[in-house]
Amino acid sequence: MEELNVPTCEQANELIAFLYGELNEVESRSFKSHMSNCSSCSEEFSAFGNIRNSVVAWRNESLGGMTASSATLSAAAAVTGRKTPSALAAWREFFRLSPVWMKGAVAFATLLFCLLAGLAVVRLRSNPPAPLANNSTSPNNSYSDQQLNALVEQRVQDELQRIKNSTSDSPARETVTQRSPGNRLVRRDARVLEMAAISPARRPLTKVEREQLAADLRLVAVNNDSELDLLDDRINQ
Amino acid sequence: MQRALTGDAEAFGEIVTRWERRIFALAFGMLGREEDARDATQETFLAAFRNLRGFRGDAKVSSWLHRIAINQCITRQRRAKVRSESALETEEEKNAASFAAPAHYSPARVVEGIERTAAVRRAVNSLPIDLRQVVVMKEFEELTFQEISDALDLPLSTVKSRLYTALRQLQMRLQKFGNEAA
Numbered sequence: 001m002e003e004l005n006v007p008t009c010e011q012a013n014e015l016i017a018f019l020y021g022e023l024n025e026v027e028s029r030s031f032k033s034h035m036s037n038c039s040s041c042s043e044e045f046s047a048f049g050n051i052r053n054s055v056v057a058w059r060n061e062s063l064g065g066m067t068a069s070s071a072t073l074s075a076a077a078a079v080t081g082r083k084t085p086s087a088l089a090a091w092r093e094f095f096r097l098s099p100v101w102m103k104g105a106v107a108f109a110t111l112l113f114c115l116l117a118g119l120a121v122v123r124l125r126s127n128p129p130a131p132l133a134n135n136s137t138s139p140n141n142s143y144s145d146q147q148l149n150a151l152v153e154q155r156v157q158d159e160l161q162r163i164k165n166s167t168s169d170s171p172a173r174e175t176v177t178q179r180s181p182g183n184r185l186v187r188r189d190a191r192v193l194e195m196a197a198i199s200p201a202r203r204p205l206t207k208v209e210r211e212q213l214a215a216d217l218r219l220v221a222v223n224n225d226s227e228l229d230l231l232d233d234r235i236n237q
Numbered sequence: 238m239q240r241a242l243t244g245d246a247e248a249f250g251e252i253v254t255r256w257e258r259r260i261f262a263l264a265f266g267m268l269g270r271e272e273d274a275r276d277a278t279q280e281t282f283l284a285a286f287r288n289l290r291g292f293r294g295d296a297k298v299s300s301w302l303h304r305i306a307i308n309q310c311i312t313r314q315r316r317a318k319v320r321s322e323s324a325l326e327t328e329e330e331k332n333a334a335s336f337a338a339p340a341h342y343s344p345a346r347v348v349e350g351i352e353r354t355a356a357v358r359r360a361v362n363s364l365p366i367d368l369r370q371v372v373v374m375k376e377f378e379e380l381t382f383q384e385i386s387d388a389l390d391l392p393l394s395t396v397k398s399r400l401y402t403a404l405r406q407l408q409m410r411l412q413k414f415g416n417e418a419a
Contacts, residue, residue, distance in 0.1 A: 058361075
């Protein structure tokens with residue numbers, strides 16, 4: 001077997017390079033001229049060519065119809081562990097491969113996040129946020145008792161102010177109406193004046209007025225019912 | 238590769254996709270069986286992933302992966318030899334006989350082709366590992382001499398002389414097969 005390691009020609013390396021087409025044009029021409037004069041190189045070139053054909057035939061038979069995808073998928077799956085690694089596995093792998101400073105930074109960031117989240121929870125529990133009382137467009141507002149009382153109080157004050165204003169406007173209107181022409185207005189405003197005069201201290205009804213009121217309310221019998229101006233009759237008509 | 242070095246599994250997946258075919262071909266040439274080659278390919282990429290930090294930035298990815306793959310194949314062959322050499326041989330024969338041949342071949346040519354393929358397989362598998370890996374890298378992976386030189390960290394002349402020696406040994410072994418067949 002030892003003699004097999006000894007080349008039969010000193011240009012054995014050129015023979016191999018020529019066999020595999022890795023000589024440039026000049027070198028190829030040179031080796032071809034050498035091979036035409038060297039029987040051992042010529043014989044070996046032919047024999048090695050046959051061996052190459054046999055090896056290539058074996059390779060093509062073995063790998064020709066074989067797709068690499070099977071090996072790829074299995075190799076990739078083997079590397080990553082599984083096709084879709086779990087979050088825990090991914091974190092574990094990340095920490096295993098990360099440098100120390102990155103591990104420290106991630107740990108610090110996680111700690112800081114937890115601390116801030118805890119503070120936020122504590123603050124929310126101790127001081128709940130006020131409801132949006134100013135949002136008057138929403139019909140479903142909920143008010144606290146204090147706010148409700150304040151709103152009611154304000155509304156009452158507004159109403160009182162409005163009433164006060166309306167009563168204070170009356171003399172002005174009186175003067176205007178006294179000056180305005182037309183019997184109807186004068187008559188109506190005279191009643192208003194009468195009412196305004198009565199209103200501060202209500203005077204008791206006279207006997208005639210009481211009887212008229214009782215008759216209107218049908219509390220006393222009327223001599224002739226047909227004389228009554230019934231509202232129902234007018235409606236029915 | 239830089240992303241893979243930082244632990245990015247996706248980036249390493251791209252490396253696997255790019256190189257697995259060559260590594261599989263190398264493993265198949267070295268081991269001679271599809272199952273073994275697939276396992277060796279897996280183990281190669283697993284070992285590469287585990288040893289990402291051992292990758293030198295100045296080296297080529299291909300060279301690095303080839304070295305790992307060849308080591309995996311050698312380890313695997315040693316284990317197989319320890320288990321049962323004869324069992325492996327029987328399996329090889331079985332696989333060789335199962336190769337599909339073109340239908341237009343005559344039965345005599347089919348048998349001759351199968352026998353020839355089995356003989357080539359046996360001859361390649363019986364080469365010393367340093368010669369076999371050069372043959373496989375050249376014939377199965379179709380690498381240039383320079384690429385083999387880079388991958389194995391050997392001088393160019395050594396690669397050529399190893400291939401020359403490997404071809405002479407194969408020639409001798411196949412002649413013996415021819416004589417036996419005759």
